[in-house]
Amino acid sequence: MNIFCPNRSRGFLLGYFPKVTSPLRIGITARGLLLLLLSVGMSFGASAQDTENLILISAGTFTMGSDTRAADEKPMHKVYLDAYYISKYEVTNAEYYEFWKQQSETVPPGQMPQYTPENFTHLPQIGDWPARVKQFPNHPVVGVSWHDANAYAAWKGMRLPTEAEWEKAARGYTNRTWPWGNALEPYANTAAKDDGYENRLAPVGSFPKGKSYYGVMDMAGNVWEWTADWYGDVYYWHSSQAATKRPKQNPTGPAVGSWRVLRGGSWIDTIARCSTTFRFYLYPNLKTSFVGFRLAKTAF
Amino acid sequence: MRNGLTIVIIFFLCLPLSGITGEESGDHSAYVQHVEQAFILMFQGDNLRAISEFEAALAIEPDHYEVLHYLGMAQAQEEFWNKATENYQRSLALMPDNIEALYSLGVAYFRLDQWIDAVPSLRRVIVLSPQHARGYEMLGKSLVKLRRYAEAVPTLTKALTLSPHGAGLYYELGTAHLNLKAYPEAIENFKLAIAHGPTGYAEPHHGLGTAYFRSGDREKSRAEMQIYQQLQKEFAEYERLTRLTRAEPNNLEAWTELATLLMNQKNFARAIPVFQKCIELAPNNAHFYHGLSRSFMGLNYPKHAAEAARKAVQLMPNQAILHNTLGSTYAMQGESQKAINAFRKAVELDSEEPYYHLNLSRIYQGMGNQKLAQEHHRIYEYLLSKQK
Numbered sequence: 001m002n003i004f005c006p007n008r009s010r011g012f013l014l015g016y017f018p019k020v021t022s023p024l025r026i027g028i029t030a031r032g033l034l035l036l037l038l039s040v041g042m043s044f045g046a047s048a049q050d051t052e053n054l055i056l057i058s059a060g061t062f063t064m065g066s067d068t069r070a071a072d073e074k075p076m077h078k079v080y081l082d083a084y085y086i087s088k089y090e091v092t093n094a095e096y097y098e099f100w101k102q103q104s105e106t107v108p109p110g111q112m113p114q115y116t117p118e119n120f121t122h123l124p125q126i127g128d129w130p131a132r133v134k135q136f137p138n139h140p141v142v143g144v145s146w147h148d149a150n151a152y153a154a155w156k157g158m159r160l161p162t163e164a165e166w167e168k169a170a171r172g173y174t175n176r177t178w179p180w181g182n183a184l185e186p187y188a189n190t191a192a193k194d195d196g197y198e199n200r201l202a203p204v205g206s207f208p209k210g211k212s213y214y215g216v217m218d219m220a221g222n223v224w225e226w227t228a229d230w231y232g233d234v235y236y237w238h239s240s241q242a243a244t245k246r247p248k249q250n251p252t253g254p255a256v257g258s259w260r261v262l263r264g265g266s267w268i269d270t271i272a273r274c275s276t277t278f279r280f281y282l283y284p285n286l287k288t289s290f291v292g293f294r295l296a297k298t299a300f
Numbered sequence: 301m302r303n304g305l306t307i308v309i310i311f312f313l314c315l316p317l318s319g320i321t322g323e324e325s326g327d328h329s330a331y332v333q334h335v336e337q338a339f340i341l342m343f344q345g346d347n348l349r350a351i352s353e354f355e356a357a358l359a360i361e362p363d364h365y366e367v368l369h370y371l372g373m374a375q376a377q378e379e380f381w382n383k384a385t386e387n388y389q390r391s392l393a394l395m396p397d398n399i400e401a402l403y404s405l406g407v408a409y410f411r412l413d414q415w416i417d418a419v420p421s422l423r424r425v426i427v428l429s430p431q432h433a434r435g436y437e438m439l440g441k442s443l444v445k446l447r448r449y450a451e452a453v454p455t456l457t458k459a460l461t462l463s464p465h466g467a468g469l470y471y472e473l474g475t476a477h478l479n480l481k482a483y484p485e486a487i488e489n490f491k492l493a494i495a496h497g498p499t500g501y502a503e504p505h506h507g508l509g510t511a512y513f514r515s516g517d518r519e520k521s522r523a524e525m526q527i528y529q530q531l532q533k534e535f536a537e538y539e540r541l542t543r544l545t546r547a548e549p550n551n552l553e554a555w556t557e558l559a560t561l562l563m564n565q566k567n568f569a570r571a572i573p574v575f576q577k578c579i580e581l582a583p584n585n586a587h588f589y590h591g592l593s594r595s596f597m598g599l600n601y602p603k604h605a606a607e608a609a610r611k612a613v614q615l616m617p618n619q620a621i622l623h624n625t626l627g628s629t630y631a632m633q634g635e636s637q638k639a640i641n642a643f644r645k646a647v648e649l650d651s652e653e654p655y656y657h658l659n660l661s662r663i664y665q666g667m668g669n670q671k672l673a674q675e676h677h678r679i680y681e682y683l684l685s686k687q688k
Contacts, residue, residue: 074464122333183666184634191603192634234433237464256429258400268340270602271634283366289336 054085055169055214056299061247062168063175065236066277072233073277076175077240078247079164083299086161086169089204089217090225090294091152094137096144097130099152115151118143118287125200126289138203140223140292146260146284149226149293160228161296163235163279164251166263170220171276172213178275179212179219188221188274189267195221201267220274223292224262224282229253231261231281259283266290331360335367338374345601347377365394369401376404381411399429406438415445433463437472444472452476467497471504478507483515500565502531537561545577552581559591568598586616593625602632620650624659631663639663654683 061080066073096117103113119128120143127135129143144152146160153159161169170179180187186195187210189202197206205217212219219225232238232254239248253261259281265274268290273280282291338353354371358364368391375384388405392398402421409418419442425435436459443452456473460466474489490511493504509524541558548554555578562571575592582588589612596605606629612622627642640663646656661676 118332119329120332120336121329122336183668184631184636184663185667186634186636190634194635194637232431234463238431238462254429254431256399258398268343270600270632272600272602272632273343283369286366288339290339 053088054295054297055088055216057081057084057086057165057169057214059083059299062171062173064164064167064239064277069275069277070279072236072279074236075240077236079168079239079251080247080249081164081168082250084161084165085297085299086165086214086216087158087295088215090140090223090292091149092138092204093133093141096141096152097133099155100130102155115144115148117141117148118289120289123289136201136203138205139201140204140218142201142223142289142292143287144226144292145287146226148287150228153293153295156295158295158297160226160293162250162252163227163229163261163263164239165296166219166225166227167276169214169216170212170264174213176213176276178210178271179216180210184271185209188218188265188271190221190265190271190274191268192271197222197267199267219264219276220271221265221269222267223264224266224269224280224290225264226284226291226293227261227263229261230255230257231259231279232257262291327360331357334360338370342370342374344603345596345599347374350374351378351380363394365391365398365401368394369398369404372401372404372408376408376411379411381408384408385412397424397428399425399432399435402428403432403435403438406435406442410438410442410445413445415442418442419446431462433459436462437469440469440476441472444476447479449476449479453480467493467501467504470496471501471507474504474507474511478511478514481514483511486511487515500531500534502528502535505531534561534565538565545574549577550581552578555581559588563591563594566598568595571595572599584615586612586619586622589615590622590625593629597625597629597632600632602629605629606633618649620646620653620656623649624653624656627659627663631659631666636663636667652683654680654687657683 059080059082061078063076064079065076067076100113100115100117103115107113117129120126121128126132126139126142132139149160170176176182178185178188186192187207189195189197189206195207196202202222204222207218207221210220211217229235230253235254239251260283262280262282263278265271265278265280272278282288334353334357338350338357341347341350341353351371351374354367354374357367358371361367368387372384372387372391375381375387385405385408388401388408391401392405395401403425406418406422406425409415409421419439422435422439422442425432426439429435436455440452440456440459443449443455453473453476456469456476460469460473463469470489470493474486474493477483477486477489487508490504490508494501494508497504505524505528509521509528512518512521512524538558538561541554541561544551544554545558555574559571559574559578562568562574572592572595575588575595578585578588579592589608593605593608593612596602596608606626609622609626609629613619613626616622623642623646627639627646630636630639630642640660643656643660643663646653647660650656657676657680661673661680664670664673664676
């Protein structure tokens with residue numbers, strides 16, 4: 001079972017998420033058995049298969065921001081980023097459950113661990129935690145705060161993408177308005193009624209046509225994604241005012257703030273808010289049904 | 301039978317516990333529901349209902365600094381500055397050094413003309429966040445209001461180095477220099493305010509006129525004052541209509557004039573309640589729904605815009621422009637096929653209007669149908685040249 005990939009999980013059992021490579025792919029050899037055992041043993045860490053779902057974004061400059069949209073997206077300017085990995089999909093319920101389950105073992109029985117996602121009893125299409133893991137294993141995990149997302153990322157030996165990393169992964173080198181291009185298409189789960197997921201979340205990877213230039217999925221709609229950066233309304237303007245003529249290198253946002261930046265729009269938003277440049281912000285302790293996250297990692 | 305008895309015993313043993321936790325989780329669940337609903341309403345621009353939802357959430361769980369701040373922000377959107385101030389203070393009592401809540405509190409005091417109270421909050425903002433452009437801006441404005449011009453100049457100058465949105469800042473800086481009798485600096489900053497400001501920005505012309513007058517250039521002063529008076533006339537008309545509608549709340553003509561004036565000024569936020577009042581007085585007038593729809597569009601609330609446009613179309617199904625507006629609202633929501641149908645209907649009803657073809661061309665272009673996009677663009681250009 002590959003819990004990163006949608007529509008591939010079979011025989012799901014709550015509390016059991018073997019993150020092992022299929023024996024058929026390894027081959028039943030002594031080495032294969034050893035690898036299998038090792039991978040079972042490593043089920044709470046990053047497995048070999050994880051890298052399959054990380055997309056390498058090569059080093060280089062890209063265009064950040066927009067001259068024609070909201071004030072906080074201005075101006076359009078060049079930014080240089082070192083090579084990095086970004087996860088192809090948002091973190092799912094099933095993936096987050098592994099982390100949560102391990103956390104559960106460290107707290108007294110009957111107590112919920114610190115990083116427990118919020119329950120959405122009033123939204124049965126999203127549901128309560130952990131029951132919803134069984135029902136919707138491949139839905140992006142929601143009801144997680146920025147702190148939860150950060151803790152999960154650290155547990156995986158990764159981190160949240162910076163705002164610049166997120167934007168580059170979404171728009172590519174061609175300055176796309178939406179990850180798939182500039183045409184208005186129903187390639188994302190938004191508040192519109194023609195996307196097949198009205199008033200509910202979609203499993204990750206449900207919109208293959210909506211992938212970005214780099215092949216990253218779900219960067220528009222479904223859930224807003226926490227990024228590492230604090231929000232600053234004039235951050236793009238500062239980012240464009242590099243002291244030298246060279247583009248800003250690996251910017252990490254303002255040094256302080258109250259709100260963390262979210263990107264990508266969600267199932268409750270209009271398509272306009274799901275563009276590759278639209279910037280949103282929330283208090284980092286908020287846990288809502290329309291916010292999830294994905295992971296990133298410096299490449300070298 | 302035995303199994304049944306066991307179940308009953310277990311049920312009764314668990315009852316007190318489940319009763320307590322059920323109640324607690326039920327309350328929290330209601331809290332979550334209210335907060336979620338409030339956010340959705342805020343996204344849709346329905347601040348009044350969002351306020352009720354935030355209040356309901358806080359009635360269940362009162363100690364959420366972030367929800368108190370959001371409640372204040374929603375109240376500020378509706379210009380309920382006293383209530384907003386109260387909630388910002390409650391939020392800050394729970395989280396004292398919260399930069400954005402301190403900034404919000406400073407703004408609320410400023411809007412209440414309590415400039416002296418605004419200063420400490422805003423000073424704290426720039427201590428905590430030395431790059432906070434809005435913090436410097438509001439502090440500078442407060443100092444100008446308090447006539448502490450010498451302090452205002454460096455504060456506003458710092459704000460200008462941090463912020464690209466300069467028109468208002470240049471105006472305030474011009475005012476500070478004017479009062480410090482530094483006329484060349486005042487003139488320079490008022491000119492920059494006009495250059496960077498929106499059309500119809502009257503105040504810097506008055507400042508410039510005054511600065512020219514005090515520095516002895518009467519001719520230039522007179523010219524600037526004339527521009528200022530012209531711009532003020534438009535403002536006076538707005539004031540007149542506002543007073544009239546207040547005195548005669550059922551005067552439909554006055555409401556209509558006010559709505560037209562606001563639309564000409566692209567002041568969509570103020571136009572919405574005016575159109576809603578027009579609809580209340582004349583519920584079967586499609587043009588008011590149309591105006592309401594255009595206002596929502598101007599504020600990027602396509603869902604509400606579509607709702608109003610649909611109503612307008614229902615009332616006057618043979619008006620091409622209403623179908624065109626409906627199409628635009630669909631296009632904004634990414635509902636391409638519905639947009640095409642509406643634009644086509646507009647063309648069917650009035651094939652001589654070039655902009656209906658332009659809209660069709662754009663939506664086809666967006667869908668990758670180059671052939672139809674080009675075809676409609678050609679018709680658009682032809683009709684436009686014919687009109688000229």
